[in-house]
Amino acid sequence: MKLRKVSAAAAAALVLSLTATACGGDDGDNDSGSGSGTGGGETIKIGIKYDQPGLGLKEPGGKFSGFDVDVATYVAKELGYEPDQIEFVETKSADRENALARGDVKFIAATYSITDERKQKVDFAGPYLLAHQDLLIKTDSDITKGTDLNGKKLCSVTGSTSAQNVQKEIAPKAQLQEYSSYSECIANLQSGAVDAVTTDDSILAGFAAQEQYKGQFKLAGLKLSNENYGIGVKKGDTATVDKINAALEKMVADKAWDKAVADNFGPANYQNEAAPKIGVIVS
Template sequence: MKLRKASAAASAAIVLALTATACGGGDKDEKGSGGDGNGKVTIGIKIDQPGLGQETPDGYAGFDVDVAKYVAKELGYDEGDIEFKEAPSAERENLLRRGDVDFIVATYSITPERKEKVSFAGPYFLAHQDLLIRADDNITKGEDLNGKKLCSVTGSTSAQNVKNKIAPKAQLQEYGGYSECLTGLESGAVDALTTDDSILAGYAAQEQYKGKFKLAGLNLSNENYGIGIKKGDTELQGKINAALEKMEKDGAWEKSVKEHFGPAKYKYEPAPAITEKS
């Protein structure tokens, strides 16, 4: 009798353990790598770039935000599982190194220097460096920037590219965000804002700036946007690459590009081939 009771108790314990396993964090474990282990994923984005990543009264919107959501969904996360975190240009490597974010989708150009500190998936978009100038300005080539006040954001590769290769006598002014550069351009404090044409197109299309600015139309460099991940995370890299390829094939990439860049009549490049593979 005692043996039977002991056996029954043991059986009950096993059933309870199995039930707890099934109801406990099992579904969390099915979430893709790149999350915090609690069914959440933190993604770094820009919050002040219209058309790409912008904070609005209804949440975050833009092409990069769409890419981030699509990738998160393919990794096994619902939209409610996503926590977006601002990723300023100068802080992107630090955010990844510290583990503050799981990955970054924030107009993050793939460069050899950055690849020494972080890894990338993608690229998912090809932009070109250009200039945003006042509508009545006559800057027609990069060399025209010599002696002019050139604005970009701290940590961006764009301004240094101009200083080092195109207009060494340009007076570089670096601000914390593109919005500050736009204010300076509108007031005359700076003569040009340089960054990727995709970013500039988003600003030029804003209602308050219509007719005030124009793109110079210069392809000063090629900028392949990648998704930044922690250095050496090949598993996450492969999963994100698969998500990006699916996004292009099922038409979601094209749909998002047209939605966010169409109003600016921006001539975008086709989705680039994936090159960041381990």
């Protein structure tokens, strides 16, 4: 009699153990977002920038903000993930393709311009924003066209081709000033050490929209290039691309896209292009 009771208890324990294993044994396998997001506790990892105000910024308190963050959060919601199920992962430009190939993140929304070269390595959803290379200048600046930069000090980050393109194609007498970050360029623009800063207008607008700079800067509106921002997905994952494209179309239709633009770029008087059509690349 006693032996039968012990056997029954052992059997019950075995059943409970097997049940727990079946239900929760692979919690760690879905971190990049392979699950539906509705199973309780599952997370999705999304690559963003941590250092671009207005686009992708990790604030001192740990909160994330910016247009790319808003787009990524909306898309994740449509994929079945609540905000508290999102893990934002810093994804620097040089490591974006590798992060997707390794499965470190499910997708990347990080000022990721769609190019033919990149499409050999990753798939893209979108585009979700059409940006342009532009100039950021002081609100009282007398720079109204590209040639006005001749004799002026033009700032960009070290290794960027943006300022070099301006000097080569528009203002050969522009004096290039290079710093390690756009934050340094903006600080030098504020102090008067440089006359203009150049990179994508969305990035410039994000910096100008910061509280400490509101009202001090404006975009020149020169549209020196076209940058089609897309959401990067692991090569071959067409199912995720299709789901993200559907989410982006919904975001535009319900005006959440317009709100995200106004919230993140509005203070810089950013004259954004209309939301681009999915799959349409402006060259």
